[in-house]
Amino acid sequence: xxxxxxxxxxxxxxxxxxxxxxxxxxxxxxxxxxxxxxxxxxxxxxxxxxxxxxxxxxxxxxxxxxxxxxxxxxxxxxxxxxxxxxxxxxxxxxxxxxxxxxxxxxxxxxxxxxxxxxxxxxxxxxxxxxxxxxxxxxxxxxxxxxxxxxxxxxxxxxxxxxxxxxxxxxxxxxxxxxxxxxxxxxxxxxxxxxxxxxxx
Ligand code: GRF
Numbered sequence: 001x002x003x004x005x006x007x008x009x010x011x012x013x014x015x016x017x018x019x020x021x022x023x024x025x026x027x028x029x030x031x032x033x034x035x036x037x038x039x040x041x042x043x044x045x046x047x048x049x050x051x052x053x054x055x056x057x058x059x060x061x062x063x064x065x066x067x068x069x070x071x072x073x074x075x076x077x078x079x080x081x082x083x084x085x086x087x088x089x090x091x092x093x094x095x096x097x098x099x100x101x102x103x104x105x106x107x108x109x110x111x112x113x114x115x116x117x118x119x120x121x122x123x124x125x126x127x128x129x130x131x132x133x134x135x136x137x138x139x140x141x142x143x144x145x146x147x148x149x150x151x152x153x154x155x156x157x158x159x160x161x162x163x164x165x166x167x168x169x170x171x172x173x174x175x176x177x178x179x180x181x182x183x184x185x186x187x188x189x190x191x192x193x194x195x196x197x198x199x200x
Pocket of ligand 1: 018020110
């Protein structure tokens with residue numbers, strides 16, 4: 001008897017910016033019949049990540065602010081699209097608690113520093129790296145974590161480190177951090193998805 005083909009696990013990527021992490025995640029799962037990047041969501045209609053969505057022919061969605069902050073107004077759409085895991089990749093809006101609750105241990109974020117240091121409201125993008133350099137840290141890195149109601153606070157899944165040298169500036173540090181992100185985010189998501197497949 002032939003084994004019935006299981007349905008692919010479906011990911012939604014939420015991003016506000018250029019979406020280089022989103023691109024790496026899409027590339028990582030390309031050709032994988034068990035995983036589909038099924039939706040790209042942004043709060044900005046001009047975000048680069050939506051160009052990626054168009055190029056990759058992945059459905060894109062621009063969020064309406066009022067609707068989003070109502071709580072789980074987008075939940076029916078996410079359900080309709082069969083989204084199993086929400087991946088935040090540079091998404092700058094705070095996700096409402098009711099949406100987080102609808103995806104328990106199924107919503108992850110990546111932060112460009114070693115949490116709990118250098119996280120929280122207002123600490124994103126270059127500001128994180130500036131803060132790390134100002135504090136004269138000897139190392140920085142990335143943190144992949146589950147999302148909870150507090151900015152950059154949920155349970156840590158993985159951290160990876162890189163040295164900070166006295167010659168570093170926010171750009172050079174960002175470059176090092178991006179390399180870590182590209183290496184770790186796709187494979188960490190893949191690992192999480194294995195558990196999702198096993199559980200359901
Ligand atoms: C990444 O550095 C990520 O850690 C942070 O936002 C940035 C997004 O960059 N949360 P990109 O849009 O994926 O290039």
